[in-house]
Amino acid sequence: MGILPVIDESTAELTEIFKDLHAHPEIGFTEVRTSAIVAEKLREYGVDEVHEGIGKTGVVGIIKGKGGGNRRVGLRADMDALPIHEETGLPYASQNAGVMHACGHDSHTTMLLGAAKHLAETRDFDGTAVLIFQPAEEGLGGARGMLADGLFEKFPCDEVYGMHNWPNGEPKKFGIVKGAAMAGASFFDIHIKGKGSHGARPEDSRDPLVIAASLTGDLQTIVSRNMSPLDACVVSVTQLHAGSAYNVVPDTATLAGTIRYFKDEVCEKAERRMKELCDGFALAYGVEITCETRNIFNVLQNDADLSDAYMEAAGDIVGTDNVMLRDEPVMGSEDFADMLRTIPGAYCTLGHGGNVPVHNPKFQIDPGILPVGASIMARIVEKRLPLAG
Known part of the structure; x- marks a missing residue:
């Protein structure tokens, strides 16, 4: 199957969104510009509902599929940057002194926007997609803030999925750990x-x-x-x-x-x-x-069955040879764990070019990851909410 057509056609647009977000990073709970761009793009793409100010600067979009099913699948991306002075020398490097997207959340936000565009245009699923753009992942409690603001009471989900870039020099390599995956x-x-x-x-x-x-x-x-x-x-x-x-x-x-x-x-x-x-x-x-x-x-716990489902969806996009079930968890932490304590789901990594680690002033995202991640996120919705017939 490969990259989904709508997303493939939108690659140039997604790259420009990513570069703009990268040049204008914002620390957790101050993502005012970022969340405004997210909300504007969701409305431009024809998303059915756009809710702002969830957990202070979070945004939630709702897309209803062609079918009339009641099941709901959540997709989550984080938006915040880190208090690091960028040293990449990129033409679109941070314009905000001492603040940098050194963890790649700009790419996560862009990928979920790409998935939103595909899902809103095609609607080839039976149920509802819930798009969660979360603030303040970097130790400031953004997930807990959205949960305290009634995230899953206002926007119920049966399952929820997240993704993180992985600078391992292995583009399109999808990885996941069942059970305890992050400390x-x-x-x-x-x-x-x-x-x-x-x-x-x-x-x-x-x-x-x-x-x-x-x-x-x-x-x-x-x-x-x-x-x-x-x-x-x-x-x-x-x-x-x-x-x-x-x-x-x-x-x-x-x-x-x-x-x-x-x-x-x-x-x-x-x-x-x-x-x-x-x-x-x-x-x-x-x-x-x-x-x-x-x-x-909290410890991030991946649901075993939903991990299998995520792997299957990723295989449709990157090929089964690029899908890897990992045995060892990592000592890094991720506040998507708080959402997974409330709703079952799974969290994966997606490899890209370069090997400078995250949280480093020279860290760079390979923009080629954008349509890949967007397609996987859109595909998990289609696979988990299939149309009858």
Whole structure:
């Protein structure tokens, strides 16, 4: 079958949309320009209903198929960018200083718009397609915001599908993991209140930097000495902030980072041990230490049967040789997991040219992925809502 005809004919348009979105990235919950373009395009394509302001800056489109069926399939794409200064040198590089589509959400938004154009023009399905353009995926709780705003109460879905680009240098390679596919994540902030002094008289201090450095090392024992080697877990300290002068021992220091896991009880144990270590360090050094943790992403669970359905739909577009069932999940996280906790569905990856990883200032999307992803998303609707006869 290959690329769907309507989408194939729209490749140039989709590429221009993508480049425009890439040049004008917006951080989560500020995607005002992006969501306005999405809503405008959906109306231009003849989508039956367009709802704006869902979860602050989210957009939902409704397309009814030729048949009168009651089943509803959701398609979701994220829209937000990251606080990264772009270094790609592309002619359509970010015009917003310090903000970049370094995760490819601009491509996800464009692909779902391509699917919308095809589905609205052909309507070769029996039921309803629900198009979900989500804000603030990058750790800001956009999925939870849309759910709290009644996403699936207002726009019910029987199943829902998402997609992420994969810069693996393997264009059109579709990959999926059944069951637990992506890790859950908690973020933590540790605040150490010590006693400052002149840098020449450290004996007068209770140095929070020394404490922070020692605590950073001991936090690594949570995984190596408290977790079963069969339970995947990551504890990463990613920030250490302290001091502002060469000759001053500071009063305070702050550590921050993330926990990644595939079982809720593993995360709970890691958070408990982190707080116990902080309490112990506070007692040992005679300082105050507070440890705050907060869940950001749930474990992403793909429904086994719907994963098979997604693979079948992808095979129609890229060929079965390019469809891969993967065995190993990844430690990265994705807030589409929150939608999958409410509605069964599946989340896949789609390979493209280039191998610079996401969240890198030199990351680039291969625009050739756009009609491929759009076709797969449209095809899963047609396959799951087939017309009779």
